[in-house]
Amino acid sequence: MAHFVVVGAGQAGASLVAKLRSEGFDGEITLIGAEPVPPYQRPPLSKAYLLGEMEESRLYLRPANWYEDNRVALRTGTRVTGIDRAARTLELEAGETLGYDALALTTGAHPRTLPASIGGALDGVYCMRDLADADTMAPEFAEGARLLVIGGGYIGLEAAAVAAKKGLSVTLVEMAPRILQRVAAEATSDFFRALHRDHGVDIREGVGLDHLTGTERVTGAVLTDGASVEVDFVIVGVGIAPAGILAESAGLAMDNGIATDAHGRTSDPHIWAAGDCASFPYKGHRIRLESVGNAIDMAETVAQNMMGGKVDYEAKPWFWSDQYDCKLQIGGLNMGYDAVHTRRGEGAGVSHWYYLGDQLLAVDAMNDPRSYMIGKRLIEMGKSPAPEVITDPDTNMKALLKG
Structure with a gap:
C-alpha cells in the first residue's frame, strides 16, 4: 500500500491530505507538523484572535477527530531534519526514520x-x-x-x-x-x-x-x-521568506522557494511542493504566492497529480486584509502595471483598477465587495473593459461579465 507523506501542517498541508482522501486515495497518509497543535488558520492571528474575538479552537481547520476518522496520521510537534531521496526516507528530529512513496513539502514560510x-x-x-x-x-x-x-x-x-x-x-x-x-x-x-x-x-x-x-x-x-x-x-513585520532549508539541503532545485513545474512537482519526481514555500510557472514568469487561496488551490492540484493526474496549476490570485472596519479585497496580480484607475462604489467603498496598456491586471477594493467580485471574474475570464467604462459611475458592472 502506497504511503504519502506531507511535511508541513498548515493550510496547504491540511488541504492536500483532505483532497487526497476526497479524490479516493486509499493508501497511508502521514501529515507532519512542527507545531504542537493541529492545522489552523493563520490570518485571524493578527486580527480577530489577537483582539480576543476568536478562541483557539475556532482557528482549527478541522475537528481533531477528522484526521483519525479519515485515516490521516497527524504527527504534531515533530520536526523533519533531513530527506534521503535515494532511499525515499525522512529523518526525524528524535532519530526516527520514516519511509515514503511520494512526499509533499508544504513547509510554508518564516518571518524575517x-x-x-x-x-x-x-x-x-x-x-x-x-x-x-x-x-x-x-x-x-x-x-x-x-x-x-x-x-x-x-x-x-x-x-x-x-x-x-x-x-x-x-x-x-x-x-x-x-x-x-x-x-x-x-x-x-x-x-x-x-x-x-x-x-x-x-x-x-x-x-x-x-x-x-x-x-x-x-x-x-x-x-x-x-x-x-x-x-x-x-x-x-518586514516580510517572510520561503521555508526551503529542508528542500535545499536535500538538493532540490530552488528558485525563490522550492521550484516546481506546472504540476507542482519538484526536481525530484517523487517530491512535490505547494503553498508559500513553492514557486511555479505563471504567464511566462516564475512566481511564489503568499496567500490562503494559493495554499488551498495549489495543494489540491498537487494532491490530484500525486495520484497520477496531469493537472496544470492555474493560479487565480486573490488576497484580503482586515483593518479597523475596512475590508480590503484584491483580485489578480498587479505585476508591471502602468496605470491605475479609481471607481467609487456604494457608500464609502472605492476600488483601484490596475492596467498594463489596455489589459486589466488586478483590482484593490476597499469596502466594495461588488467591484472585487466582478473585477476578479473579469480577470479570470480574460476580459479587460476600457478604463473609462470602469470609472463611469453609471456602468452596469455586472453586465460587463456578459459583454
Whole structure:
C-alpha cells in the first residue's frame, strides 16, 4: 500500500491530505507538523484572535477527530531534519526514520527577523507568524502601552490596527517612501495611510530602524533620521521568506522557494511542493504566492497529480486584509502595471483598477465587495473593459461579465 507523506501542517498541508482522501486515495497518509497543535488558520492571528474575538479552537481547520476518522496520521510537534531521496526516507528530529512513496513539502514560510546586532534579540521584540507568537505577545496589548511596528506591509498594518483599537499608542515606521509600496499602488497606500492616521497611528515613511535600545528588554528605538522613540514592545513585520532549508539541503532545485513545474512537482519526481514555500510557472514568469487561496488551490492540484493526474496549476490570485472596519479585497496580480484607475462604489467603498496598456491586471477594493467580485471574474475570464467604462459611475458592472 502506497504511503504519502506531507511535511508541513498548515493550510496547504491540511488541504492536500483532505483532497487526497476526497479524490479516493486509499493508501497511508502521514501529515507532519512542527507545531504542537493541529492545522489552523493563520490570518485571524493578527486580527480577530489577537483582539480576543476568536478562541483557539475556532482557528482549527478541522475537528481533531477528522484526521483519525479519515485515516490521516497527524504527527504534531515533530520536526523533519533531513530527506534521503535515494532511499525515499525522512529523518526525524528524535532519530526516527520514516519511509515514503511520494512526499509533499508544504513547509510554508518564516518571518524575517531583526539582526541581534541592532537589538533583534531583546525581550519584547516579536514577529507575527504562528499561534505561539500571538499567544506570547497578547499580554503586551494593554491600553496605553507604546508599540513600535517596523514595516508598513499588510502584517504590520494589521498589527497596528489591532493595537490602536485596543487603545495602545502606536508608531509605525516604513523605510520605503510609502507604506504598501511593494504590493499596492500609491492610491491604495494613500487610503490606508489616512485610515490609520484617523485612528491615531503615527506613520513615518521613508524612515527605517537604526537600532533598538535596552539592556535585556527593549525600551526604545533610534530611527534612521535620528529620532528616538520610547517603546514598551516592538512588532517586526518586514516580510517572510520561503521555508526551503529542508528542500535545499536535500538538493532540490530552488528558485525563490522550492521550484516546481506546472504540476507542482519538484526536481525530484517523487517530491512535490505547494503553498508559500513553492514557486511555479505563471504567464511566462516564475512566481511564489503568499496567500490562503494559493495554499488551498495549489495543494489540491498537487494532491490530484500525486495520484497520477496531469493537472496544470492555474493560479487565480486573490488576497484580503482586515483593518479597523475596512475590508480590503484584491483580485489578480498587479505585476508591471502602468496605470491605475479609481471607481467609487456604494457608500464609502472605492476600488483601484490596475492596467498594463489596455489589459486589466488586478483590482484593490476597499469596502466594495461588488467591484472585487466582478473585477476578479473579469480577470479570470480574460476580459479587460476600457478604463473609462470602469470609472463611469453609471456602468452596469455586472453586465460587463456578459459583454
